Amino acid sequence: MNLSDDGESRIRGYLFMLESSLRTFLKRDVVADAVREVESHIRERVRDTQPMPNERDALNRLLDAIGPPHRLARAYSAELAAGEAVSSGRLWQAARAVFALALNTTEGFAVGVALLCGYLLAASCLLVALAKPIFPDNVGIRWVNGEFRGAGWELFLEPGTVVTHGWWVMAVCAVVGSLLLWLTHRGTRRYLRRVSERRLRAAFGH
Amino acid sequence: MTVSTDSWTEQMRRGGLELAILLAVAPGTRYGLEIIRHLQELTDLVVTEGTIYPILGRLTRDGWLQAEWQASAAHPRKYYRLTSQGRRRLRLMVDEWRTFAAKIDRLVDAADKGATHEPL
Numbered sequence: 283m284n285l286s287d288d289g290e291s292r293i294r295g296y297l298f299m300l301e302s303s304l305r306t307f308l309k310r311d312v313v314a315d316a317v318r319e320v321e322s323h324i325r326e327r328v329r330d331t332q333p334m335p336n337e338r339d340a341l342n343r344l345l346d347a348i349g350p351p352h353r354l355a356r357a358y359s360a361e362l363a364a365g366e367a368v369s370s371g372r373l374w375q376a377a378r379a380v381f382a383l384a385l386n387t388t389e390g391f392a393v394g395v396a397l398l399c400g401y402l403l404a405a406s407c408l409l410v411a412l413a414k415p416i417f418p419d420n421v422g423i424r425w426v427n428g429e430f431r432g433a434g435w436e437l438f439l440e441p442g443t444v445v446t447h448g449w450w451v452m453a454v455c456a457v458v459g460s461l462l463l464w465l466t467h468r469g470t471r472r473y474l475r476r477v478s479e480r481r482l483r484a485a486f487g488h
Numbered sequence: 489m490t491v492s493t494d495s496w497t498e499q500m501r502r503g504g505l506e507l508a509i510l511l512a513v514a515p516g517t518r519y520g521l522e523i524i525r526h527l528q529e530l531t532d533l534v535v536t537e538g539t540i541y542p543i544l545g546r547l548t549r550d551g552w553l554q555a556e557w558q559a560s561a562a563h564p565r566k567y568y569r570l571t572s573q574g575r576r577r578l579r580l581m582v583d584e585w586r587t588f589a590a591k592i593d594r595l596v597d598a599a600d601k602g603a604t605h606e607p608l
Contacts, residue, residue: 312545318557318564319541323521325563349538361542365549 283331283340292341293328296351297321303355307363307378316358323348356385364474376470377401383477393473400466407459410435414452422448501533507585508533509543510570510578513553519565520544544568552577 285293297317304313327344334340348354359382367379384394413435414421422445424431431443433451508531512523520541527534534540547553552574557564570578 315566316541316545319520319566320538322519322563322565323537323541326521326565329562347537349536353536354538354542357539358542358545361546362549365546 283328283333283337285328285341286337289328289337289341292338292345293321293324296324296345300351300354303352304358306355307359307375307382309366309375312362312366320348320354356382359383359385364477367471367474373467376467376474379474380470383474397466397470397473400462400469404459404462404466407455407462409459411452411456411459414448418448419445422446422451501535505533505539506543506547507578507581509540509547510552510574510581513568513570514575514578517556517567517569519567521565523568547574 297320300320301313301317304316308316324344327347328341331340331344349357359379363375363379363382367376380390380394380397383390385391410421417435417437420437420439421435423433424436424439425444425446426440426442434455436443439445508527509523512518512526518526521537523544524534524537524540527540544553544555548555548568551571553568554571555566555568557566
């Protein structure tokens with residue numbers, strides 16, 4: 283079957299959507315290879331299809347058989363994202379893999395929420411530590427009229443606030459933040475490794 | 489009842505698909521669509537054609553398949569073949585499969601023999 287311009291742009295649109303979805307959790311070269319392979323599949327199916335009066339219907343049937351781009355992208359994420367993140371160890375890739383698992387499984391969602399809390403807490407601590415040299419008077423333990431009001435970074439202080447132990451708070455936040463980040467990232471990698479190994483065990487029965 | 493049976497069949501299908509893909513490339517190199525056609529000819533394991541490609545990607549990354557792009561007359565195709573590691577794994581998987589199937593068959597036979605009503 284020879285495609286019209288409309289048919290051609292329908293295929294381009296499908297591949298574009300697939301590429302966009304895959305880019306959220308896979309490396310560029312992996313994405314390019316996957317899209318090229320799916321395109322090769324589509325082109326061959328088109329070539330084998332008998333010319334039909336309604337090209338649109340024929341193309342829809344063909345693309346339906348492959349599956350919607352977002353579902354195909356989800357299948358790629360389930361198969362590849364966890365393993366890639368474990369082998370590379372990169373924070374961003376691990377986060378993307380956990381996000382992909384969170385969308386697909388209940389366990390993934392629960393673990394994803396827990397890890398997100400860990401990363402956010404670590405980032406907050408590190409932010410407080412980083413803020414001290416920039417806003418030296420706003421980071422520390424806050425007191426109003428001798429009454430404890432809180433600790434950390436407060437951009438807008440209420441009148442009469444006294445801030446003490448700023449450098450101690452910075453040091454503690456830097457240590458706790460780094461420790462939390464390390465522990466959370468370790469947890470993420472361990473979880474992703476377990477997901478990959480579980481898949482292997484499921485495949486080989488041991 | 490139908491829903492849980494469908495889910496069970498789906499899980500079995502998924503589990504079998506990886507083994508089926510490895511078996512499809514065991515005799516020699518094949519590209520994605522060729523694997524799909526082969527599986528469609530002999531089984532009903534491939535419901536959505538696209539699902540084959542992510543599995544092929546993972547099997548390649550794990551070192552059980554080797555992939556190579558080859559230019560053909562119409563358009564390039566990505567050919568897959570089993571690596572020696574993949575072939576060892578496949579042998580193990582086939583053994584596991586046969587053992588498992590034999591055990592279930594024995595259970596089915598035992599259930600048939602002991603059936604007080606109609607056989608399974």
